[in-house]
Amino acid sequence: MKSQRDKFNLILQEVARSGRQWNEVVPLAKVADKSFADLNVKSPLFGDMNWKARLEADDGQFVLTGSWQMDVPRQCGRCNAEFALNMSGDVDVTYAIGQSKSEEEQAELQLTGEEPEMLENGELNVLDVLREHFWLAWQPLVVCSENCKGLCLQCGIDLNQGSCDCHKKVKENAFAALKDFKFDA
Ligand SMILES: [Zn+2]
Ligand SMILES: [Zn+2]
Structure with missing residues (x-):
């Protein structure tokens, strides 16, 4: 399926020298894909995602830096109460256009944090990036409050x-x- 170009689907080759910026609310419905199937996306405790970021073109590389936050309904591991957990995180990824490396090579390079992530066709789906960071930040066990008895x-x-x-x-x-x-x- 060819992805449609919008403000979350970019072609790096088309990004102007001035780069791109986001400071907006990404609706939950846009963020939630099938990886969210186990979450109660209908819960009023679920919020939309706040996304503030910039993409800068720098000498053939593209640096995406920003932060996101989102309220997510979770069940307290101590008292079982459902509450809205405020999740947040930073994004700092460098991309370049070219042959993507094998997964092993890629993982190794990402550990050193120095090599850019290669995008073969220059296609960058920001929603995929956000989902990836969302699940990276996911904690299996959470409590409604540190003081929960x-x-x-x-x-x-x-x-x-x-x-x-x-x-x-x-x-x-x-x-x-x-x-x-x-x-x-
Ligand atoms: Zn609790
Ligand atoms: Zn008792």
């Missing part, structure tokens, strides 16, 4: 909203068990 492991009460006696009972039970224990002298 979580749920009681015994009764399941949300300890942020109330308290229980389970801790005390566990102690009592332990003593009761000890009482029944027959000691063979």
Whole structure:
């Protein structure tokens, strides 16, 4: 499928010497592709992506620098509450037009951070770049707050909203068990 050219689909050869700039809201519907299938994109906690960046042409190379942020609905790993996690990140990638290297070579070069990423036809899809950075920033386990007390492991009460006696009972039970224990002298 030939991608349509718009402000997110660029042909590097066509980028003017003055470069390109973005300072805008990228609608969630544009960012979300099938890699978002497991996320609840209908949630009101989901936000659009803020994207502020510039692409500068520099001696045959193209440097994309910017930052993004986005609210994403997540479930707290301690109390299970759903909350909006503000995700953000920086983008700093250098591109050049030419033969793309093998994946292995590319990974190695990217580790050193010095070699540009080669784009064979000069086609740059900024949305793909944003999705890649989004998933790089993804944390499998998140908490609603560093101070979240979580749920009681015994009764399941949300300890942020109330308290229980389970801790005390566990102690009592332990003593009761000890009482029944027959000691063979
Ligand atoms: Zn929590
Ligand atoms: Zn409890």
